[in-house]
Amino acid sequence: MAKPELMDYDKALELFEPVLGFEVHVELNTKTKMFCGCANEFGSGANTNTCPTCLGLPGGLPQVNHKAIESSIRLGLALGCEIAEHSRFARKNYFYPDTAKNFQTSQYDDPICHDGSLTIELESGRLVTVEIERAHMEDDAGKLTHMGGSTGRIQGADYSLVDYNRGGVPLVEIVTQMIEGAEHDAPEIGRTYVAGIREIAKALGVSNARMEEGNVRCDANVSLRPRGSKVLGTRTETKNVNSLRSVERAVRYEIQRQAAVLHAGGTITQETRHWHEDTGITSAGRPKSDADDYRYFPEPDLVPMAPSREWVEELRLTLPEPPAARRKRLQADWGFANLEFQDVVNSDLMDAVEATVAAGASAQSARKWWTGEIARLANAAGVAADSLVQPAQLAALIALVEAGTLTDRLARQVLEGVIAGEGTPAEVVASRGLAVVSDDGALIAAIDEALSKQPDVLAKIRDGKLQAAGAVIGAVMKAMRGQADAARVRELVLERAGTAESGSVE
Amino acid sequence: MSAITAEQVAHLANLARIDLSPEEITNLTLDLGQIVDSVAKVQEVATSDVPATSHPMPLTNVFREDVVVPSLSVEQALSGAPARAGDKFRVPAILDEE
Ligand SMILES: [Zn+2]
Numbered sequence: 077m078a079k080p081e082l083m084d085y086d087k088a089l090e091l092f093e094p095v096l097g098f099e100v101h102v103e104l105n106t107k108t109k110m111f112c113g114c115a116n117e118f119g120s121g122a123n124t125n126t127c128p129t130c131l132g133l134p135g136g137l138p139q140v141n142h143k144a145i146e147s148s149i150r151l152g153l154a155l156g157c158e159i160a161e162h163s164r165f166a167r168k169n170y171f172y173p174d175t176a177k178n179f180q181t182s183q184y185d186d187p188i189c190h191d192g193s194l195t196i197e198l199e200s201g202r203l204v205t206v207e208i209e210r211a212h213m214e215d216d217a218g219k220l221t222h223m224g225g226s227t228g229r230i231q232g233a234d235y236s237l238v239d240y241n242r243g244g245v246p247l248v249e250i251v252t253q254m255i256e257g258a259e260h261d262a263p264e265i266g267r268t269y270v271a272g273i274r275e276i277a278k279a280l281g282v283s284n285a286r287m288e289e290g291n292v293r294c295d296a297n298v299s300l301r302p303r304g305s306k307v308l309g310t311r312t313e314t315k316n317v318n319s320l321r322s323v324e325r326a327v328r329y330e331i332q333r334q335a336a337v338l339h340a341g342g343t344i345t346q347e348t349r350h351w352h353e354d355t356g357i358t359s360a361g362r363p364k365s366d367a368d369d370y371r372y373f374p375e376p377d378l379v380p381m382a383p384s385r386e387w388v389e390e391l392r393l394t395l396p397e398p399p400a401a402r403r404k405r406l407q408a409d410w411g412f413a414n415l416e417f418q419d420v421v422n423s424d425l426m427d428a429v430e431a432t433v434a435a436g437a438s439a440q441s442a443r444k445w446w447t448g449e450i451a452r453l454a455n456a457a458g459v460a461a462d463s464l465v466q467p468a469q470l471a472a473l474i475a476l477v478e479a480g481t482l483t484d485r486l487a488r489q490v491l492e493g494v495i496a497g498e499g500t501p502a503e504v505v506a507s508r509g510l511a512v513v514s515d516d517g518a519l520i521a522a523i524d525e526a527l528s529k530q531p532d533v534l535a536k537i538r539d540g541k542l543q544a545a546g547a548v549i550g551a552v553m554k555a556m557r558g559q560a561d562a563a564r565v566r567e568l569v570l571e572r573a574g575t576a577e578s579g580s581v582e
Numbered sequence: 583m584s585a586i587t588a589e590q591v592a593h594l595a596n597l598a599r600i601d602l603s604p605e606e607i608t609n610l611t612l613d614l615g616q617i618v619d620s621v622a623k624v625q626e627v628a629t630s631d632v633p634a635t636s637h638p639m640p641l642t643n644v645f646r647e648d649v650v651v652p653s654l655s656v657e658q659a660l661s662g663a664p665a666r667a668g669d670k671f672r673v674p675a676i677l678d679e680e
Binding site: 106107108112113114115121122123124125126127128131133139140141142143144145162164169171172173221222223224234235236237238239240369371374376378379380381382383 | 593597599636637639641642643644645646647648649650651653654656659660662667668669670671672673674675676
């Protein structure tokens with residue numbers, strides 16, 4: 077595959093205006109599939125969750141999952157959509173082995189949700205309102221694995237294997253209107269929009285919303301219009317861009333690639349393109365052809381839906397605070413600087429910090445622990461930080477530090493104990509014997525011993541060279557196995573040396 | 583006279599993966615043409631106040647609760663497969679797409 081020419085991004089923007097469109101698939105986290113009672117879960121072995129309906133066998137009869145409709149309506153409402161008074165399913169007919177029925181059950185001219193919008197805020201502070209044309213329901217396809225050949229990709233494969241566990245899982249496909257005026261921000265708009273959808277789906281609890289597991293998948297449409305022209309360019313559709321960073325990269329890449337082709341006098345083919353995460357390029361897939369004649373028709377096995385207005389209003393009342401508004405509120409409540417807050421958001425720790433603050437910790441302490449020590453341990457263990465420790469446990473730990481029972485260093489040891497399942501912070505302090513020695517008697521004994529062993533240091537301190545005290549403080553901390561408050565030790569050292577100062581400064 | 587052509591029938595046959603002989607295409611063009619003509623007659627009767635109907639029964643909102651029911655066993659699921667490899671269906675490679 078020859079690497080195509082790319083035009084410099086700024087030059088491409090000078091010559092062309094990018095026009096975008098996104099199709100985001102959100103996989104719902106219902107207990108069962110869209111049209112049958114098979115479990116909506118993976119990992120229990122290939123083809124363990126199938127039945128005649130989701131395998132498209134004779135005699136299978138689809139039945140609509142009530143919860144999936146509810147989730148779709150809530151997602152639509154959160155995106156400001158109208159909920160159709162009359163909606164129905166349609167068959168999208170095509171032959172591909174990931175779809176055993178030889179059609180996908182989707183929606184065509186009566187989607188359940190339509191005409192919404194999502195306003196996103198870019199890093200520059202620019203607000204962009206993305207108009208949403210529709211959000212419709214459909215069922216997911218099975219999973220294909222291509223075998224043989226040299227690369228494991230489709231090209232050169234000898235045969236393919238199919239696991240239908242995912243076949244029939246409910247999806248909501250959210251389709252935007254054409255996005256014009258994106259200009260230089262086009263790649264960031266793509267990333268921020270998909271992040272916004274993901275965040276809303278997560279806040280609603282309708283999806284696990286993990287992009288790395290394919291719960292949220294994005295197809296990105298890009299076309300270029302020459303400056304001064306009113307005619308839209310031919311668009312390409314880059315399929316299955318499955319991380320936020322990839323959405324940004326894929327949009328930027330297509331702008332640069334198409335600009336180079338057009339500038340050299342070439343034409344853009346209307347086609348689907350594949351995004352390659354490893355090399356950061358897109359490659360041509362199938363051009364639009366006869367096979368895209370899907371012959372949609374109303375699904376005869378399912379009766380239409382007519383969500384009552386009462387039900388819709390009931391569901392509207394269940395909507396959580398919009399994530400963007402919640403972020404603004406929490407940042408203000410916590411008094412975090414932009415960078416501090418971004419750190420929490422980007423680490424996906426907003427819920428964890430909020431719960432820790434609710435359990436009594438100060439916002440700054442909660443932030444420092446989550447994005448610091450806990451994130452470090454989680455990173456080393458390859459797990460999510462919020463899976464390591466309960467917010468209430470962390471709040472209890474922070475309380476022990478603030479009460480002077482633990483130094484930061486001891487608290488880190490207690491945290492390890494809590495993570496290792498040794499109990500609550502208080503229990504770990506007791507069982508590991510980690511509390512700070514706050515008994516001045518024990519400290520004074522250790523200080524006197526250290527001073528008597530280092531008469532030269534004692535002389536220096538008495539001479540006014542207070543920095544010499546460091547050697548004694550170090551010896552005492554060592555004798556206390558670190559379980560002493562260094563500031564208090566310093567005070568006592570100076571006192572015992574006979575040069576106690578008022579208002580000690582570190 | 584219907585607007586169905588032999589080319590359209592051949593196109594549909596291709597989309598539906600049905601292998602038709604030239605003779606079958608000729609016959610089906612006639613048959614489908616008659617069906618389309620018959621439907622056109624009904625359309626003459628239907629005035630603009632008659633909405634298009636996709637479902638004959640005045641029934642809506644038939645839902646199933648989100649409760650898991652037992653699936654087929656892997657053996658049952660694969661029993662009709664033309665080919666299998668382990669617990670997966672084995673299908674010919676698809677070469678027309680990257
Ligand atoms: Zn099933």
